[in-house]
Amino acid sequence: MAEKSQEHLNSWNQKIATAENLIPKIGRLYRECDVVLSVHGRSLVGQSPIDIIKAHRRLRHIANAQLSLQDTAALIAELELLGPPPLSLDLALLQQNFLAQDKPLKEFLTAQIATITAQKQQGTDVVLYGFGRIGRLIARIIIDHTGSGNGLNLRAIVVRTGGKGDLDKRANLLRRDSVHGRFHGSIDVDYDNNVIIANGVRIQVIYSNDPSSVDYTSYGINNAILVDNTGIWRDREGLEQYLKAPGIARVLLTAPGKGDLKNIVYGINHTDITDGDQIVSAASCTTNAITPVLKVINDSYGVAHGHVETVHSYTNDQNLIDNFHKGDRRGRGAALNMVITETGAAKAVAKALPEFAGKLTGNAIRVPTPNVSLAILNLQLANATDRDTLNARLKEESLTGKLRTQIDFVTSPEIVSSDFVGANRAGVVDGLATMVNNKTAVVYVWYDNEFGYSCQVVRVIEHIAQAHPAHLPATTVA
Known part of the structure; x- marks a missing residue:
């Protein structure tokens, strides 16, 4: 019995060691190449060794699934050598495709990556108007997705002034959440400039009660996508106020839109958004x-x-x-x-x-x-x-x-x-x-x-910004 116990412990420790070795490689691919690695939709970026093991263990519920930590290590090692373009890569599906053909791993990955169209190498400014439940979660997601800065860049939040200590309170609401837990990272406050710095992302806090009165260009913000999290205005006439502010190019409403506004559910009709659509809605949760x-x-x-x-x-x-x-x-x-x-x-x-x-x-x-x-x-x-x-x-x-x-x-x-x-x-x-x-x-x-809906909102923002990474293996949704 003692031998069996030691055997189980040794096996577990070996898995932990393998996962620990993967973490810096996963992080490097993300920071330097904007490559997001996942296992059947479970992102491995920023995860602990135990989270990585759990993502692989979930495959035991899936018939014919074959992906071990060693398989992941082999795939990541080849990816590091190839230096792939920005993409969202599902290791489980990729391994499944690899096993279905008869090619060396390097040749297989090279052929797969060759199908990816290069993404633009320039970030898109994002402004959050309102910083409540959805606004703060969108902020967390975008910060987590910042990578090299060539995707979405959260530049500012716009709120009504809350009086003394307002900046600290905003930062603390981002830092701690009774439902979703603590912010994953560090948050600092630059009081002199009304700025919150979250994981290196510099977020300007702007106080305003009038959507059209802010000159965002004075903060270095240009051609930004503004996300309305207030729900105060839900029709075209009300939301057009944002477009009068210098620096704002597009508006996304995080509530059901009224009138002729397109209500977008990412994955279903996001391709209906045209370059001429300056205002769209992300519908409801x-x-x-x-x-x-x-x-x-x-x-x-x-x-x-x-x-x-x-x-x-x-x-x-x-x-x-x-x-x-x-x-x-x-x-x-x-x-x-x-x-x-x-x-x-x-x-x-x-x-x-x-x-x-x-x-x-x-x-x-x-x-x-x-x-x-x-x-x-x-x-x-x-x-x-x-x-x-x-x-x-x-x-x-x-x-x-x-x-x-x-x-x-x-x-x-x-x-x-x-x-x-x-x-x-x-x-x-x-x-x-x-x-x-x-x-x-x-x-x-x-x-x-709250969070599931916020993820959908971010997917719509990425689509508008043409910053959504290509999927590998390919899916027509990306």
């Missing part, structure tokens, strides 16, 4: 969570009609305790009640997927949890199927499909909402909860309504 799943189901079986019920965490819009609120029921204490309210997500799906026009109804229940929500899709299908077949299709999409960066899939019998805090996919299908009876399907989709 719920729309982003359910639209990719609905597309897969509709493409595979057809959806005649359906109902979406969203069990949604409370938001800052609700009252902490009972008080006046202009919205029905939202005045009641958010942390004490389940609150039935409306959601526009069902109708908003049709803005990204026109084939769903008039097919979906929706409602929402706000519940006393601070983050992570659950969408229940009750669908009448055009073609009959069964639970295992539907689940297999959604799982396949989450691993190798065009929407693998939007859809995840889990089958744990013990998983609960808090397990999805920090999930970077738009939605996560709970396979064990799926129910199918001939042409009736009920599918449960978890989503981190």
